[in-house]
Amino acid sequence: MTISQAATKACTISALNTKKQETTNSIESGTILLPGTDCIIKSQASLSAFTSYRVGGAAQWYVAPRNLEAMQASIKYAKERDLPVTILGAGSNLLVSDRGLPGLIIATRHLRYSYFDPQTGQLTVAAGESIPSIAWSAAELGWQGLEWAVGIPGTAGGAVVMNAGAHNSCIADMLVSAQVLLSDGTLKTLTPEQLGYSYRTSLLQGSDYIVTQATLQLKPGADPAQVVALTKQHKKHRLTTQPYNFPSCGSVFRNPKPYAAGWLIEQTGLKGYQIGGAQVAQLHANFIVNRGGAKASDIFCLIRHIQHQVQERWSILLEPEVKMIGEFQAACG
Ligand SMILES: Cc1cc2nc3c(=O)[nH]c(=O)nc-3n(C[C@H](O)[C@H](O)[C@H](O)COP(=O)(O)OP(=O)(O)OC[C@H]3O[C@@H](n4cnc5c(N)ncnc54)[C@H](O)[C@@H]3O)c2cc1C
Numbered sequence: 001m002t003i004s005q006a007a008t009k010a011c012t013i014s015a016l017n018t019k020k021q022e023t024t025n026s027i028e029s030g031t032i033l034l035p036g037t038d039c040i041i042k043s044q045a046s047l048s049a050f051t052s053y054r055v056g057g058a059a060q061w062y063v064a065p066r067n068l069e070a071m072q073a074s075i076k077y078a079k080e081r082d083l084p085v086t087i088l089g090a091g092s093n094l095l096v097s098d099r100g101l102p103g104l105i106i107a108t109r110h111l112r113y114s115y116f117d118p119q120t121g122q123l124t125v126a127a128g129e130s131i132p133s134i135a136w137s138a139a140e141l142g143w144q145g146l147e148w149a150v151g152i153p154g155t156a157g158g159a160v161v162m163n164a165g166a167h168n169s170c171i172a173d174m175l176v177s178a179q180v181l182l183s184d185g186t187l188k189t190l191t192p193e194q195l196g197y198s199y200r201t202s203l204l205q206g207s208d209y210i211v212t213q214a215t216l217q218l219k220p221g222a223d224p225a226q227v228v229a230l231t232k233q234h235k236k237h238r239l240t241t242q243p244y245n246f247p248s249c250g251s252v253f254r255n256p257k258p259y260a261a262g263w264l265i266e267q268t269g270l271k272g273y274q275i276g277g278a279q280v281a282q283l284h285a286n287f288i289v290n291r292g293g294a295k296a297s298d299i300f301c302l303i304r305h306i307q308h309q310v311q312e313r314w315s316i317l318l319e320p321e322v323k324m325i326g327e328f329q330a331a332c333g
Contacts, residue, residue: 032061034077037070039063041077047100050107051091052153054247055296057100057326059086064107068212071111072185075210078104079183086325087210089158090130093249095303097326098296108157111212116141116220122176124215127157131164138218139227145174145218147230151238152250157211161204162321163197167234171216172197179213180204187212200254200321243281246289252303253286253318261318262286265306268313275302275332300324301332 032041045062048054061083065071078085084103088094111128114137123143125134131154135146148167152159159171160178175192182188188209196203204211238244253261265271265285273280277294280302281287288302307318 034063034070034073037065037073039065039070039073041074041104044100045105047088047091047096047105050088050109051094051096051249052247053091053095053249053290053294053296053299055098055290055294055299056094056096057098057296059100059105060102061104062107063104064110066110066112068111068181068187071106071108071181071210071212074104074106075181075183075185078106085208087157089127089155089161090153092152092154093158093162093322095249095296095299095322095324097324097328099327101326106210108155108210111157116143116218118220121218121220122215123218124213125156126213127155127160127211129156130154131156131159135231136228139231140224141220142222142224142227143218143220144222144227145216147227147234150231150235151242151244156214160195160211160214161202163200163202165200166238170197170200171214172202174216174218176215176217178204178211178215180209181212183208199257241284243283243287243289246281246291248281248287248289249322251286252288252320252322253306254321256316256318259314259316260286264310264314264316264318268306268309270306270309273302273305275305278302280306296326297329297332300328304332 030043034041041061041063043061044058046058047056063074065074086101086105088105088107108128111126114125114129114134116123131149131152135150138146148169152164154164163170163172172192177189177191180188180190255261262285270280271285272282276298277291278288278298279291281289288299303320311317
């Protein structure tokens, strides 16, 4: 049973008018037609709208393919021009520099389809599918296994890369396989063992593999009302314990076990501490929220300040979970 499919040839990224698309194919105009597709590559596209912090400069080039062929064409385009490639999921674990990013930024947000196979209990999803939306779909079908994921506002691809997790579950626990696109344009299927999973990390981090699809093992056959109720309970718990009312990237630091990063930050007296528009959240000290008008540099400097203060007090260096990409200043004032 296919519950959603959005595999068209188009990959337009914004409401550019058709005439402009037909007549522009030059660097000067700000848009380029990706060869062999009807995808528009846009120059100097602001990335702040595509990150959950709502900060960050512009992408030198930006494209959002809607299917695998367009994704392959995007990679080829970058390779032929020696452009560095950055993959953008929902941008919910990213701090993009105010100076923007060089090269081609490839967004997966339009790579979307999902397929629940009742024979195997497996859910196959495209990289750009939203984790909360597949969690709700699974719950409504009475398929157990993704209730924990409802509060994670990322894509399936981002979750596979980050080994996203909550409530003592994580993607590695249920991943059957991930399909990845290599830089030569070929596809490979990898098992969780090959991805070297551990807490919030995988071998995909720092590699140039692009996750295009993931297959997850779920448990069909439960009462949908019960699965929906548990999913709602997890969502409610998140909303009451974490600051979802301001832009953030979720937890900023990995927990240095046996400690919780939030507890260390709170005990260091940093709750509410603010640099520019960036603040250590009152509700959960491992969140930095954008209280309005924050720059990426405010968040970056707050991260450095927290690290410094926690290290002074506890001799523990907190390791960021958030991916900071682009150039940041070496020193904060
Ligand atoms: C309010 C809030 C709550 C959160 N709660 C949690 C939580 O409970 N647990 C948790 O684990 N995380 C949480 N997060 C963090 C975040 O949602 C997860 O890390 C998520 O998995 C990131 O997915 P994404 O699609 O947004 O990835 P992005 O932020 O876009 O990217 C993250 C990294 O993955 C890479 N990447 C993304 N997609 C692909 C792909 N298809 N192929 C190759 N590389 C790719 C990017 O290049 C980047 O390095 C939270 C975030 C917010 C804002």
